[in-house]
Amino acid sequence: MCNARPERAAAPLPLRVEVPALPARGGAGLVRRLFAPLGWTVTADPVPLDTAFPEWGDSRYVRLVLESDRLTLAEALRHLYVLLPVLDDAKHYWVSADEVDKLLRAGEGWLAGHPEQQLITSRYLSRRWSLTRQARERLELVRLAEADDSEVEDIDNAVAEETEAEEKPTPLAEQRRAAILAALHASGAARVLDLGCGQGQLVRALLKDTRFTEIVGVDVSVRALAIAERRLRLDRMGERQAARVRLVQGSLAYTDNRLKGYDAAVLSEVIEHLDLPRLPALEYAVFGHARPRTVVVTTPNVEYNVRWESLPAGHARHGDHRFEWTREEFRAWAATVAGRHGYDVGFVPVGPDDPEVGPPTQMALFHRDDTEKEAKAA
Structure with missing residues (x-):
């Protein structure tokens, strides 16, 4: 944050993010479905396996350009923090329960209502069923609280009885x-x-x-x-x-x-x-x-x-x-x-x-x- 102009941290900025080679399991279509609902203009072009041999087709990488003048820098960084590993779909470390807290902190204000919430939580948590369920239950509490202007604690008991009755699906x-x-x-x-x-x-x-x-x-x-x-x-x-x-x-x-x-x-x-x-x-x-x-x-x-x-x-x-x-x-x-x-x-x-x-x-x-x-x- 700039000490001379601290108000700029909370103000929207003209932002441009470019990633020349982003691993994207799901292709350019999934990239757009993840970023566009968050206020980004998305350009996602598949990277060919070899430009000299176009018949080989595209690689799993895309060239990504994100542009927006409606987001703060903090919001943009939180989007990237969550969605880049979701697109890579391969966390390179052990995913434990504290990853749920990381996801919800970074997803505050946008993840609860995202149309691809289920895919995002599942991939971010390496498809660990128990952690994904925990994250989605907490996000549902947030969504309900936002819908009726309540505090999460006020509706927690009402949701707990229903979720505890759910049965874990048989693998x-x-x-x-x-x-x-x-x-x-x-x-x-x-x-x-x-x-x-x-x-x-x-x-x-x-x-x-x-x-x-x-x-x-x-x-x-x-x-x-x-x-x-x-x-x-x-x-x-x-x-x-x-x-x-x-x-x-x-x-x-x-x-x-x-x-x-x-x-x-x-x-x-x-x-x-x-x-x-x-x-x-x-x-x-x-x-x-x-x-x-x-x-x-x-x-x-x-x-x-x-x-x-x-x-x-x-x-x-x-x-x-x-x-x-x-x-x-x-x-x-x-x-x-x-x-x-x-x-x-x-x-x-x-x-x-x-x-x-x-x-x-x-x-x-x-x-x-x-x-x-x-x-x-x-």
Whole structure:
């Protein structure tokens, strides 16, 4: 602040802010939706990946110019403090509860009524559900107080009873594991393969159910298996429990005799991590060589991606996804695999089944019935 003219700090100024290369997950459209409601004239031009090769398209960066003669410098700095990391969508430090206070201080006077408040709070708080909910509850108190000229403390008790009754939504990963367990129960499987087991979340769920007498987790990543071993506490497990579970390093692109003879195999959120040309190798290794009686496959439904408000159009849910299929594409692949290897296949939605775009996760249940063959052989 200038000591000679302290009144200027509280007065609107002709301001121009220019950022030559701003990471903007959501593109120029999101930049405008964030800044324009705050009184800025926004120019957001996508930065090409390489000007010499325009066919490569645009990068995730924009050249940003903000102009306004209606804002104070303090207001402008608070907007930038919140919205630049929101656009970057990648905080590079641990987000704890004090980040809610920082957000509300910087968002005072503008965030409670911002049309993109939900996206801003979610991204700023790194999508931590509990912190996002806390921030939005406090912002709602502010909005209500402003609407009827009350103090926040005057209406706090009236809102608390309603918000405490809200239930935390069940994460999609938990819904997926529950659907897989239900499918395995229905199949009568006792000896189960978790193919692409990662860090062992499904293996842990299987271990809690005594109906599964043998559980084998398979993954190509030695590091993931080491993490799974620590999380499962295999070194502290009792002898009987430890006898039910094994972790095995192996690639699903190759046949492996260790995987033959099991009742069921699960491929949960695995196939989309393979390049499409490698899918036939996985198909043969699982359905043609290992040949468990039941195979459960889950994968994202790309049609549902439009319902994720924080996911830019055209982006996959995870940076390592090589593809994400529509319901029609997944069903066509599954039907072809089933026909080629002698399985029947059915489909089950996982998560809320949207009437327009379907569920967030799609599940295929493969089953082969060898009863008649076994009877003839006998």
